[in-house]
Amino acid sequence: PGLGGExxxxxxxxxxxxxxxxxxxxxDIKTYLELEGDGPHQGFWKSLRVLCKKExxxxxxxxxxxxxxxxxxxxxxxTFRGKTAQELDDMRQDIQGxxxxxxxxxxxxxxxxxxxxLTVFRAQAEVREYHKTMLRRQLxxxxxxxxxxxxxxxxxxxxxASQQQAAADAAAAAxxxxxxxxxxxxxxAATAMEAAERKKGLxxxxxxxxxxxxxxxxxxYWWQDKHRPRKPRYFNRVKTGxxxxxxxQTHYDHDNPPPKTVQGYKFNIFYPDLIxxxxxxxxxxxxxxxxxxxxxxFTAGPPYEDIAFKIVNREWEFGxxxxxxxxxxxxxxxxxxxxxxxxxxx
Numbered sequence: 001p002g003l004g005g006e007x008x009x010x011x012x013x014x015x016x017x018x019x020x021x022x023x024x025x026x027x028d029i030k031t032y033l034e035l036e037g038d039g040p041h042q043g044f045w046k047s048l049r050v051l052c053k054k055e056x057x058x059x060x061x062x063x064x065x066x067x068x069x070x071x072x073x074x075x076x077x078x079t080f081r082g083k084t085a086q087e088l089d090d091m092r093q094d095i096q097g098x099x100x101x102x103x104x105x106x107x108x109x110x111x112x113x114x115x116x117x118l119t120v121f122r123a124q125a126e127v128r129e130y131h132k133t134m135l136r137r138q139l140x141x142x143x144x145x146x147x148x149x150x151x152x153x154x155x156x157x158x159x160x161a162s163q164q165q166a167a168a169d170a171a172a173a174a175x176x177x178x179x180x181x182x183x184x185x186x187x188x189a190a191t192a193m194e195a196a197e198r199k200k201g202l203x204x205x206x207x208x209x210x211x212x213x214x215x216x217x218x219x220x221y222w223w224q225d226k227h228r229p230r231k232p233r234y235f236n237r238v239k240t241g242x243x244x245x246x247x248x249q250t251h252y253d254h255d256n257p258p259p260k261t262v263q264g265y266k267f268n269i270f271y272p273d274l275i276x277x278x279x280x281x282x283x284x285x286x287x288x289x290x291x292x293x294x295x296x297x298f299t300a301g302p303p304y305e306d307i308a309f310k311i312v313n314r315e316w317e318f319g320x321x322x323x324x325x326x327x328x329x330x331x332x333x334x335x336x337x338x339x340x341x342x343x344x345x346x
Contacts (some may be wrong), residue, residue, distance in 0.1 A: 010048065010127050014055040022059055026052045032236045044130045047123035070295040076114060080121035084251065085129055088122040135259070150202055185304070189272035190233045193332060197235040197268050203319050209236035209265065215295055215308040227275065234307065237266040239338065262312045264323065264338035267298070272331040275302045283326070283334040288313065298333060314339040 014022065029052055033045040080088065092115065099111050199211040202208060221229055240260040242248070269280055281300035286308075288294050294313040299306050316337045318324050325336040 007158070010131055014052065017055070017059075019056065019059045022052060022056045026056060027162075041124055041130075045125040048318050050119060050123035051127065074119060077121075077206070078117055081123060083121065083248075085122055085125040088118055088125055092118055092122070126169055132259075139259075146207065153198065154229055157195060185233050185235070185270070185273075186274060190270045190332070193231045193270040193272060194235050197270075197332075202237060203239075205235045205240050205260075207240060209238045209267075209286075209309065211282045213300075213309050213311070215310050217297070217306055217308055219305060221302070221305065223302040229305040230303050232298075232300065232304045232307055233270045236309070239266070242321040262314075262339070263341075264317075265311060265336070267309075267335040268336075269298050269300075269307065269333040270331065271300045271304055271328075271333060273303065274300060274331070280328045283333075283335055296335075298335075302334070312339070 014025070017025065026049070029045060029049050033042070033049060036042050036045055080091075081261040083091070095111050095114055095118070098106055099108055101117075102108065144215050166258050211298055219229070239262070241263040242257050243261050244258075252258040267283075269281065274281075281298060284297050284299070286297055287308055292313055293310050296311050297306055297308040316324070317340050318337075323336055323338045327334050
């Protein structure tokens with residue numbers, strides 16, 4: 001089975017649907033619920049049915065008068081927002097207990113209205129928690145595959161390097177056929193540098209930053225008439241970890257950790273054949289299409305074209321004790337940095 005997963009939360013599938021489409025979706029949900037029977041996913045389909053019914057009522061202008069004045073509606077919503085399904089179940093039991101007691105001092109219409117809204121929030125919470133569980137399982141499978149690939153690389157680095165070289169040769173041939181400017185650096189020095197860095201492997205909380213994160217740049221250099229541009233080789237790592245903010249401390253623990261986040265990067269760009277060895281390669285940060293990311297561009301000079309990567313846009317830690325390193329030595333540009341970490345109280 002594939003590892004593809006829908007990152008969008010399931011309850012957002014209702015956005016933009018017409019009344020007719022919502023009714024068709026409701027029939028589909030009922031069919032899946034009937035097929036599920038008493039299976040493990042029964043709660044998910046029941047919750048999705050609750051959310052779909054609310055969307056149909058809203059779209060058909062059949063909103064119920066829940067007895068809650070608009071002025072206090074925001075306070076009610078805030079009470080439910082961010083709660084887990086279990087926490088909302090506890091709140092439901094507490095509210096229902098007050099209704100059943102009916103001592104004459106409480107506004108029963110208000111409490112019953114709260115239950116109507118709580119049911120929707122509870123359905124959202126269950127769908128969200130189910131979705132997170134599925135994503136975590138997919139991540140575990142992906143990490144298992146990465147671990148297997150990592151073992152294969154370490155056990156047979158020569159084979160892996162030859163495969164990389166074959167891929168580079170094929171890319172160079174394709175580039176030449178297309179009349180493109182740059183071909184990947186196929187020199188033995190660059191290949192050896194990459195193989196040596198790759199042989200070091202990845203740390204427990206490290207992943208390889210590869211082609212998927214590379215940014216296409218406009219080509220054209222003042223020196224390209226003298227020197228055929230070539231794309232520098234590289235081997236980069238992304239450091240991941242867990243953010244223990246207040247929300248994650250409340251909803252996760254070390255046995256059931258939150259999703260990993262990017263903590264920093266290690267860039268190794270290989271320039272063994274620079275024409276002007278007195279000029280040190282440099283890096284520059286540029287804006288990306290969204291504020292959450294930035295473009296990190298490396299520039300060295302002939303015969304190497306610029307290369308850039310899309311990375312997370314967060315504040316860097318500078319200083320050796322925080323792992324920062326920006327140095328060009330033995331033909332390799334090293335740029336290592338970690339993001340500033342916020343301290344959270346336990």
